[in-house]
Amino acid sequence: MRAPLGDFADATPAPERLDVLTGxxxxxxxxxxxxxxxxxxVYVDTEPEWADTAxxxxxxxxxxxxxSANCVVVEGRRGGETTLAACVVLSATRVDVNGVVRRRLGARKASxxxxxTATGGTGMEYGGITPIGLPAGWPVLVDPAVVDLPYVLVGSxxxxxxxxxxGRAFAELPNAEVVEGLGVA
Structure with a gap:
């Protein structure tokens, strides 16, 4: 199969590659x-040493x-409570952790x-965290620019x-919320 974006030698529908995905x-x-x-x-095979965006x-x-999008895990804290959430933004932007995310999580502090924490909580490898398969109950905040794309490259x-x-699949993930201003330049 030909990948819907990029030039990857090995592209296969993800349901046919469950053996190479984390649990x-x-x-x-x-x-x-x-x-x-x-x-x-679609799953595309890539070299692990080249996983970081740059x-x-x-x-x-x-x-x-x-x-391309990055999925980052954020902690919001208020009093003795900690909330973990995933944020999905285009790779050319950064997550507005101390503004949009902190307010959305109702946290006093976010980081x-x-x-x-990220790998232990997700069961995924650092540098490959994806919003697909996150723990039940985690908020998944998605920038609208991600949802608007026909296809988005993200970790596996x-x-x-x-x-x-x-892109529209990100808005349909469990606990997903499309949040304006999540990704900033």
């Missing part, structure tokens, strides 16, 4: 619900920057989660491989 991501693809069929989610773009093409749960996902 939570494979379960989410297997149990997929929504208006976008699971077969439209290096990835060097090897797979700078034109993917405007069609990026530590690597141990591992550093090896990426998922190409129709």
């Amino acid at each position: 939570p991501v494979a379960d989410a693809v297997r149990d997929w619900r929504g208006s976008v069929p699971a077969e439209r989610i 290096t990835f773009l060097e090897h797979y093409g700078p034109d993917l920057l405007d069609r 990026f989660a530590s690597m141990d 749960g591992r550093r090896r491989g990426k998922l190409l996902v129709p």
Whole structure:
């Protein structure tokens, strides 16, 4: 199959590659619900040492920057309560953690989660965290620019491989909320 974006040698519908996805991501693809069929989610094989955005773009093409998204885990704290959430923004932007995210979570303070918290909470590898397969109950905040794209390149749960996902599917993820101003330049 030809990848819907980018120039990847190995592109396969994600339901056919459950064996290479982490458990939570494979379960989410297997149990997929929504208006976008699971077969439209495409797994592409990529080199794990090139997983970080800047290096990835060097090897797979700078034109993917405007069609790639990062999924970052954020902690919101208020009193003794901590809320973990995922934020999905285009790779060319950054997450407005101390403004939009903090307010949306009703937190007094918000920050990026530590690597141990992010990987331990998601069951995914650092540098490959994806909004598909996150723990039940986690808010998933999505920038509208992600939803508006025909396809978006995002992590697969591992550093090896990426998922190409129709943008509108992000708005249909469990606990997803499209949030204006989430990604800022």
